[in-house]
Each structure stands twice: as C-alpha cells, then as structure tokens.
Amino acid sequence: MLKKEQNTANPETVDSSAEVCLSTSDTSDKGKRESDLQGESSQWQSPTKKQRLANKPGSYSEEIILSDVKTIMRCVHQKIPPRDNKLNKFLTKKIKDLEMDKREVVGVFGRTGAGKSSLINAVIGVKNLLPSGNVRACTSVMIKVEANKDNSKYEANIEFITKEEWKDELWFSKNFLGDADQESDQKDDDDSRDIVEKLSALYGEDWKDKSDDLMNDKYFKEIPEFLLSNGKTLTVETAKELSAKLVRYTRSDPKDGDGKVVKRWYWPLVNCVTIKVPNNDLLKHVTLVDLPGNGDINKSRDEMWKTVVGSCSTVWLVTEINRAASEREAWEILKSASSFMGNGGQCEHIHFICTKSDLMQDSEDSEDSGDSEHSKDSSPDFNRPSILETNDRVKKAVRDKFSNLKEVKKYFSDGSLKVFTVSSKEFLKQEHLDPDDTEIPKLQEFLQDLNDCHSETLNYVSGARGILSLIQGASRGGGDDMKTTVYTVLQQKMRVELDKVRKQMKVTFEAFENCLSKGDKSGCAFHMTLKYIVEKDGIHKTKKGKQINLNMKLSSCLTKSIDEKFKKTFPNEGECEPFNGVLNSFSLDTKMMSEKTEYKDVELQLIFLSTEEQKIKTKLNKIIRDRKKTIYSSLTTTIKTNMQKCYDEAKQIKGKGMLKKMRETIEKHVHGLKDVMFQEAKAVMLKQLDDLTKYILDKLEKTMKKLMELSLDTDGVSIPDVTSELVKVNKHYEELKGSPDEEPLICAGPPSPAAAQLITN
Secondary structure (H helix, E strand, O other), rough: OOOEEEEOOOHHHHOOOOOOOOOOOOOOOOOOOOOOOOOEEEOOOOOOOOOOOOOOOOOHHHHHHHHHHHHHHHHHHHHHHOOOOHHHHHHHOOOOOOOOOOOEEEEEEOOOOOOOHHHHHHOOEEEOOOOOOOOOOOOOOOEEEEEOOOOOOOEEEEOOOOHHHHHHHHHHHHHHOOOOOOOOOHHHHHHHHHHHHHHHHOOHHHHHHHOOOOOOOOHHHHOOOHHHOOOOEEEEOOOOHHHHHHHHEEEOOOOOOOOEEEOOOOOOHHEEEEEEEEOOOOOEEEEEEOOOOOOOHHHHHHHHHHHHHHHHHEEEEEEEEEHOOOOOOHHHHHHHHHHHHHHHHHHHHHEEEEEOOOHHHHHHHHHHOHHHHOOOOOOOOOOOHHHHHHHHHHHHHHHHHHOOOOOOOOOOOHHHHEOOOHHHHHHHHOOOOOOOOOHHHHHHHHHHHHHHHHHHHHHHHHHHHHHHHHHHHHHHHHHHHHHHHHHHHHHHHHHHHHHHHHHHHHHHHHHHHHHHHHHOOOOOOOOHHHHHHHHHHHHEEEOOOOOHHHHHHHHHHHHHHHHHHHHHHHOOOOOOHHHHHHHHHHOOHHHHOOHHHHHHHHHHHHHHHHHHHHHHHHHHHHHHHHHHHHHHHHHHHHHHHHHHHHHHHHOOOOOOHHHHHHHHHHHHHHHHHHHHHHHHHHHHHHHHHHHHHHHHHHHHHHHHHHHHHHHHHHOOOOOOOOHHHHHHHHHHHHHHHOOOOOOOOOOOOOOOOHHHEEEEE
C-alpha cells in the first residue's frame, strides 16, 4: 500500500560554497521532513527489496555516505592552494567532475484510451497529475514526467515549435486540403481529418476564411511566449491544479480542467511538455515520457521523437488487456520504432503492459454467459478461470505474438520482453489489494531499481578515493626512481593494450565493409502514399501508428546487410560490451601492481590510476553508445539528403495525373542516382565508424598518458596532507563494496529524521 510521500532532504542540494566543514558523525534529531501538502503524492517502497539499514556503530545508509564524502571533498577542495600549476588545476577539475546526474529514460507508447495517463499516475503515486478518462489526448505532444529537485511545487515547462515551423505547417495544411485531386490515395482522408482537427483546435472556424491571416497576433494573445520564441512555465501547489492548467496544451476537449468552455486549444503549437513532480523518489533518476506513436509531420517534433526514443533504456507499450495480442496499433508502433530503439538506440527492456485487467473478468463472464437468462444466474461457476489464469493466458498470447515479429526480433531477443497485467483503478483504491489484481507494484519496483543509488554512490566514492590517493601520494614526495620505473613499465603495457584494441576495431571495420558491399540493392522497391510522402520529405505516419518512410525503405537494402553484425558490435544488453569487449578488457594492471610490495612507494598513485582507468573506459562506452546511433542512422540520413532534390521537384506537381507524375519523378531520380546514392551512404557510414575507432584510441592513449605524467612525474610540494580524509573515504568504499561473505550496502530508502537533519546540516 502506498504511503503518503514525505519531503526527503537531498544531499545534492547541500550548499557547496559552505566555508565550515562539519563532522558528519555528529547526528541530530532536530527537524522533521515536511509532509506533502496536497496529500496527492505518495511514496512506494518495494516490499521485496533487500535493505541493509544502519544497525551497528560506524554503519551508514548510502545517502549519508554520499553526503559525508561530498562534504569531505568540498573541504579538500578548499585546502588545495590556488597556485597556478598543472597538478593543482587538475585536482580542482577532478573534484568538480565527480558530480554526475544519472538519468534513465522510460518511453511510454500506446493509443489514446489505452490507459497511459492512468498508468503513469498510479505508478508514480500522484492520482490527479495527467488527465485521464474521456478527455481526448492529442497525438503529437510529447510529455516528460520527472522529479522537481528544486522546490516542492508542481511545475510544467512548455516548449513551443517556432513561428517559422508553424508557418510551414499552415502552408502545407492549406495546400493539402485545397488539392482535391480525384486520384488522391484513400488514406488521405485520415490525413485530412488530422489537419482539420489541428486547425479547428487553434482557430475554431476562422481557418476556413481564406482571407484571414492565421499568423495574426490576435490568435496568440494568451501565449505571448510563442510569438517571442520562449517557453512557458506553469507553477502551482497541487497536481490537480497543474492538470487543469495544462490541459489546453496537451488535450482536446470542449472544456478545460476547471469545466470552463474553451474556444482555443494550443496543443498544435506545442513541441514538448516537461512536468516536474516534487517529493517523488521513483523519479529521482528516471524520466517517464508519454510518446506519440511514431514521430510527427513537424520536423522538430519528429527529430525530438527520434532522439528521445533512441535514449530510452526501457519502453512501456500500453494496451488494453482484452485486445493485447490483437490490437493493431500497439504492434505497429513496436514494429515501426524497433530500429530506433534497437540498433539506433539503447533500449534493453520492452515491457508490454496490459491495462484495465479489472475489466477482463467481466469480459470473461460475458463470453461464458450464453443467453441472457443464464447471465442472470448468480450461482458460482467453478469452471470459470481465475484472474491469475486469465492474466497468464493473456501474457502467453503476447509473448507468442512477440516471438513471431521478424521486424522486431532483428533487434531484440525474447528475453528483452516482459508482460504485465495492471489495473490502475484497483491499485488506486488501495483497499484489500490482492497481489494478483494488478502488477503495478512490480513496475514500481523496476523503477526503484533504475533509481538504485548504489552505483551512483559507489562511483562517487570510488572517484573520491582515487583523487585522495593521488593527493596523499603527491604530498609525500620522494620515490623518484620508483616513479620513473613504474612510468616506463606502464608505457610499455599501454602500447600492448592499445594494439589489442586497434586490431579488434580493424576486424570490425572490415566486417562492416564486407556486409555493406553485399547489400542487395535490387530489393529497394517502394509503394507509398505519395502525396503525403512528397510533402513531408519521404515520411508519412498513418492513424494506426504505422510509419511509412521512403528513405528508410530505400536504405533498407544496406541496413539489412549490417543489422546482425551491428547488434553484436554495439549491443544494448547490460551484460554485453561493444567491440567484443576489447575496450573493457584494456588494462594497465595498476590495481594488481598497487598490491605488490615492490611498488609500495607509489601504491597511492597506482590506486588513483586504477580508478581513472575504469572511469575513462566507462566514459568511452557512453560515447560509443551515443555515436553508434548516429552511425546506424547515417545510411538513411544520406539517402534522404540525396532524395531531397527529388522531393522538392515533386512538390511542384499539381493538377490532373498528379500522383502518376510524382511516382515517375521519384522512380527516375532513384534509378538515375541509385549506384551513386548507395555508394555514398556506404562511404559515410564507414567513415563515421573509422572516426569513432580513431577517437577511442586517441582519447584512451592521451588520457592515460596525461594521468600517468601527473601522478608519477609531478612533485606535490604545495599539496596538503589528507591522511584522515583518505581513511574515512576508504572505510566508506569498503563498506559499499562489501566483504566476500557480506552483501554490499544497497540503497535503503529515505533517511530517518535524524539522518535527514544530518544531511541538511
């Protein structure tokens, strides 16, 4: 059962400019965490999550450890003399670089009415945040939900499209609606309805007056921020208030959240809305994004959509339970977005969430009831399947459907999929909740794991330990002969290790080159909804969630040839490593050397190098993860660039026989430039791959060389003694790691009132 959320102190908000460094062992019971004023927000803690609370002298929860070490490092930073030398400057920067904000993105897909808003409200425990029910969500606005770490207010930051983009949309909309060619594809009816809905939302009936200037300032009096190309921020006390104010920017309904009649809705002008929720631990390091089905006709919204989908580590696909395996739109979204999530992204988990499970039993009863007279019989039916059996049957149907999707299985294994059956309605009742009624607690536990502060704390403490080791080693001075010897040994070792990385990356490059050369260009035929595709530079999104992308269709002969190799080279799975793990296996063996007696004089410097080696590999892995998205999409991007002239030419075609002429124009362009276009796409991709390998090798070599020089070639005559600080941080580091017979300390939830007071002090 959810508990009322409390306002827990955040150690990251401690004033970093404090002059006095207090001892963190001095605890106090003063002060209490403020309760959420609205009673709308709630905090959930996993009932199965193992917790190791402070139960003996000298043991701390992780939040206290993190706060303690941050305080120590601020004090050390103040101790470093402001002298203009390489080592002092380096240490100052390293201490600042310890601060990191881990952020996981969970994308939420699903058609309007599937229960996305209710699901998000229930999972984060804020009942009235996103409007749900009969209010119809628009299909283009992206909504991000994250934590408000600055204050206890509910906030919404509204980002508009630009005036120029809206002018382009108006031109396209009027041109599209005014072109009543009898040869138009029947699918254009849906597109026409979309355009009419969008124009009517913003202008009412005024848009039908051809003489009216739709860019006139009178239409934007209530949103001057749009005219000024600024964002708009809404700040209120409660989630209910925010929902009422926000509805005009995200929804379409005759009345706003306060029941007032609305003449003008602004969602057609909105690019993205970021909602910030106070006092919510499940959002501390997680952003939930309510995503439109598959991009948008507006270029900036479409680019933002691709960027966000590519950054999702998890995707929630939401559909009603009674149509989970059969609903076409949900599966079309998954198929169309899978390449952006897989090789073009970083998605590790696909969660298929079947909502409204409380209605499924009624559906079962209805199907089994027979005639109306029998349905009135209230006697128990012992053959009726239980809720658990019904849910299991639905889950099996979804898993079977997923296993047969060839378009998706190219990028994701069966192990990537998990199926959940939920009822937001039953969960929010919070009365006699049966574990079989809804699996929302499992989703909350998943978010809690994403938020797990152990890795953040361990990374910070490990980094601090390395820096303090370097400071202390430098402050000792002496040992010049040993430093020279170790420096020579490490240089030789680095050459050997870099050569291993270089050879593996060369093998990878040659494999990609071979795959691309075998790309079957003969398979690049196309049959499209030409009118819309030409107007939007090769891309069309249907009402059912399917994306028709001529550029991707043309480049598919190349992407298919590399998909399998690309997935193995740049895997998304957490336990797998890029380039066959050659980067992660890079090691100068500094950790092992630090444990040997012969290197005792430079033990601390070697500890620092061991820590920094791991940090640079982690950083490079993140760079690889981001760059691989650009590399994969480069094939389609290059094709689009080559096709742009053709699209521009086809846009000018009007009148009788328009579609036939458009098709002929495109076919002529494709056949005329086919060989050149594909060769260029191949060359661009290989160059980007080559650039990435060169960058990794160069960054790895230069960074480690600089670290070796600073730690082994520099005397720290002006460096302070940090013996006591190093002892404390070493103690925290060992406790976080845990002994071989003891599970390491894990995030144990919010601190006690006394601990919270300690953090604020």
